[in-house]
Amino acid sequence: MNKGILSRIFSNKLFLIILSVVISLTIWISINMGDFAETSYSVSNIPITIDLPDTASSQGLKVFNNDELKGTVTVSGNRSIIGNLTSDDIEIVPEQTDNLTSAGSYTLSLVAKKKSSSLNYTIESVSPSTVYIKLDRNRNVTKKIEQNISYTIPKDYYGTVLLDNESVTISGPETEIKKIDKVVVEGNVKEELKSSVTNEYDVKLLDSFGEEIKTNDTLTISPSKVKATVSVLQKKDVNVELSTVNGPSGIDLTKYCKIEPNSISLGADSSNIENITKVNIEPIDFSTLRNKDYKINKNLDIPNKCVDINSVNSVVVNMDLSSMEKKTITLTDFDIKGLDKKYSANVTTQSVEVTLYGTKSALKNIDENDIDAVIDFTGTEVSAGSRTMPLSLTLKDKDGCWIYGSYEVVVEIS
Known part of the structure; x- marks a missing residue:
């Protein structure tokens, strides 16, 4: 076919119209045949849902795992259907949960299920096909933190470690909580200290053998870090007086x-x-x-x-004080102090026997004139009638002796 014939064919409008229709129809058929073609597709990041039976829930059991449980499901079907599937359209669940009745570790076989039966596709496989879980009761405990911070200071200084939190709260599986023997922070300040220094340290859990218990995301510690201050003070020996x-x-x-x-x-x-x-x-x-x-x-x-x-x-x-002497003095003169002027007071107690102790020389020349005896009403609510009041006794410039005991007198208020 020469160029002249081709030129006449492609210049024919009717031919071009027919050719365009044929090409468009071919493309349309190809696209639609592709949509209805069978293919496979993987849907990932699907949460693995584990619903415990009532026997487990009633015991307070729950699932503890190191990582968030997710899986991948492979499906097959029409491209137009499976191409639009997301993790919200499929669920992954254990094949059986009736055996989850007590605390322990379990390996569960997994199956995938459609959330909507109206979509026509086939579930081919689940990955992982099994999941390992720990079933236990949740428990919270509070434990005191022990510090093991090493440091060096000059010999005439004193150092002590102060924590900004004295205790931590630990939450997690009961069986793991029971393994915890102590809670510690450990560290080493390398330079010699003459002043206080503060550093932050991780909180560690130790078992009864002194081995660290890894939390592995099943145990939570609050707070998980604490600040430890090595307080450095100058030391001095002083007398007790x-x-x-x-x-x-x-x-x-x-x-x-x-x-x-x-x-x-x-x-x-x-x-x-x-x-x-x-x-x-x-x-x-x-x-x-x-x-x-x-x-x-x-x-x-x-x-x-x-x-x-x-x-x-x-x-x-x-x-x-066994070498001290004893002396008794009779007091008959009592002073009134702090009584409101609208009242008058009459001491009905005739005399008070006062005991003194002191050196022999100090007691030798002391008499009732050397003792002030005061009845003080200051700050006392007063009303008419008879009442008992404490007697305040003071020695007047007398060395070497003291007054023993406490004394009271009866006062008539009018």
């Missing part, structure tokens, strides 16, 4: 008392430690003491911003 109330003046009580221990080690930052020269004990009330031997336990009054390095906390005070 006696403190008293209602005690005798003019006597060196150290001759009669022995404190054990008589010194302790304190820790404080350098700006505070320089001003600290001693530690007092809680005051001993001499109004409760007579001429005998005493062994008294007293807490230490630790200064603010200081640490009792060795946690002594308290001391024993051995007091030998």
Whole structure:
């Protein structure tokens, strides 16, 4: 066929119209035949759903797994149908769950199911074909954190480790929770410290053999990290000194008392430690003491911003007052203080026998004129009638002795 004939054919409008129709029809048939062609297709990221039987749920059992359970399903069918399938159209479930009745580990065979029966396609296979699960009760426990932070400091310094959280809450399978013996944070500060430093550490779970228990996503720890501060303080040894109330003046009580221990080690930052020269004990009330031997336990009054390095906390005070003398003085003169002017008071108690203890020389010349006896109504709600009031007794510039006991008088208010 020469070029002239071809030219006449393609210049024929009717021929071109017929040719266009034939080509379009061919393309349309090809496309539609492809849509209805049988093919296979894989749908991935399908959640594996495990519904426990009532016998398991009633026991509080649940599924624990290291990873989120998902699978892939291979299907076959018309391209137009399976090409539009997503993970929402198919479910993967265990073939059987009746045997899930107690805590333990199980391997379950899996099957895939259509969520809609109106779609015409065939499920060919499921991957994975089985799944391994742990069935257990969920349990929450709170445990104290033990620290094992190593560090070095100069010998005249004191260091201690402080955690920003003292305990953690652990949640997970009951059988795994029971394996936990202790909770620790471990670390090492390499440089020598003269000041405090803070670092963050992972919380670790240890079993009774000291081996770390891996959480493997089945155990959750809150918080999973803690900050540990190595608090570094300067160290200083100071004396423990006696403190008293209602005690005798003019006597060196150290001759009669022995404190054990008589010194302790304190820790404080350098700006505070320089001003600290001693530690007092809680005051001993001499109004409760007579001429005998005493062994008294007293807490230490630790200064603010200081640490009792060795946690002594308290001391024993051995007091030998057996050499002191006793004297009784009769008081008949009582002063009234703090009574509203609209009232008058009459002390109906005629006299009070007051006991004193002290050195022989101190007691020799003391009499009732050396003692102030005051009935103080300050801050007391007053009404007419008879009432008992405490009697406040004070020695007037007398050394070497003290007043023993507490006293009361009866006062008539009008």
